[in-house]
Amino acid sequence: MNLSEVPVSAHSLSSADQTLVESVLAGQRRALAKAITLIESTRADHQQRAQQVLNALLPKTGNAVRIGISGVPGAGKSTFIEALGVWLIEQGKKLAVLAVDPSSSVSGGSILGDKTRMEQLCQREEAFIRPSPSAGSLGGVAEKTREAMLLCEAAGFDVIIIETVGVGQSETTVAGMVDMFCLLQLPNAGDDLQAIKKGIVEIADMVVINKADIDRQATAVVRAQWRNALHMLRPASPNWAPPVIALSALHKEGIAEFWEQVEKYQAALKPTGEFQAKRQHQSLSWMWQLIDSGLRQHFRQHPRVQANLPALTLSVEQGNTTPAAAAYALLDYLKH
Numbered sequence: 001m002n003l004s005e006v007p008v009s010a011h012s013l014s015s016a017d018q019t020l021v022e023s024v025l026a027g028q029r030r031a032l033a034k035a036i037t038l039i040e041s042t043r044a045d046h047q048q049r050a051q052q053v054l055n056a057l058l059p060k061t062g063n064a065v066r067i068g069i070s071g072v073p074g075a076g077k078s079t080f081i082e083a084l085g086v087w088l089i090e091q092g093k094k095l096a097v098l099a100v101d102p103s104s105s106v107s108g109g110s111i112l113g114d115k116t117r118m119e120q121l122c123q124r125e126e127a128f129i130r131p132s133p134s135a136g137s138l139g140g141v142a143e144k145t146r147e148a149m150l151l152c153e154a155a156g157f158d159v160i161i162i163e164t165v166g167v168g169q170s171e172t173t174v175a176g177m178v179d180m181f182c183l184l185q186l187p188n189a190g191d192d193l194q195a196i197k198k199g200i201v202e203i204a205d206m207v208v209i210n211k212a213d214i215d216r217q218a219t220a221v222v223r224a225q226w227r228n229a230l231h232m233l234r235p236a237s238p239n240w241a242p243p244v245i246a247l248s249a250l251h252k253e254g255i256a257e258f259w260e261q262v263e264k265y266q267a268a269l270k271p272t273g274e275f276q277a278k279r280q281h282q283s284l285s286w287m288w289q290l291i292d293s294g295l296r297q298h299f300r301q302h303p304r305v306q307a308n309l310p311a312l313t314l315s316v317e318q319g320n321t322t323p324a325a326a327a328y329a330l331l332d333y334l335k336h
Helices: 015-027 029-040 042-061 075-089 144-152 169-177 190-194 199-204 216-232 255-269 274-301 303-317 323-335
Strands: 067-069 097-099 125-133 159-163 180-185 206-209 245-246
Touching: 015 029, 015 042, 015 144, 029 042, 029 125, 029 144, 042 144, 067 169, 067 255, 075 255, 097 255, 125 159, 144 159, 144 206, 159 190, 169 274, 199 323, 206 216, 206 255, 216 245, 245 255, 255 274, 274 303, 274 323, 303 323
Parallel strands: 067 159, 067 180, 097 125, 097 159, 180 206, 206 245
Antiparallel strands: none
């Protein structure tokens, strides 16, 4: 689909899509799920409708707290999110969880097991959990996670949590779409600190040592190690020093302290304008990512590129053509 074909106004909404917009604004969970399915569709006509629906809902977005949760496998991300979610609901808030499960690189399938791991939260009317396959998308988030987040905000959810597939070199994408990025660690993982990518540590707004009840002494040690590591790095914000807290999601210990830090973070950044500036920067970054994605798609669909790509690919593999020469030759086709 040509990017210019995507409308930027909602005036051409069909009656069915207008009903969908009104139902999402009314907070109907079934309509929200249907809208997310629409934006996740790869069909060109569905994508056109999805952009119309999103533009109609855009004025009602931006009022939720956006939190990204990442961490090593086994850190208890789902258990923590469920404990936090139940606690937030008890405080009168509505919570949406966008949980991204890893897709198989062989079959493309995804377990989508987060709903089974958050059984208690699933039963609460104030919570909405949407597992989505990452489908090979870099950054540990599904390709349409950002759009789904906006839909949840329009539906009236106060807190949006994005749970990523884990920590890796490309998992930092989630930090580019949330207000606060939280990294979960284990109390016995102090030796693994050296193996964690520096880039992930630098963008962490809070480090959480989960399962602190397992070994209190080990928790204290790893907590000190993290504090020292963060102290040696330049903080992402001049107005915020990332805290390191310990809690036990299984025993519901430390949840209130975690949320207290979230509120302190907002209180530190909002008066300076940094909070809003961060969201504006994220929106622009998102736009350029979509442009890059659209250009790649347009490039691959170009008739002359499709016709010459196999021969040039083979020539590069056999060492008869340099990768640069092949790339420039293919890019030249876009000029004609």
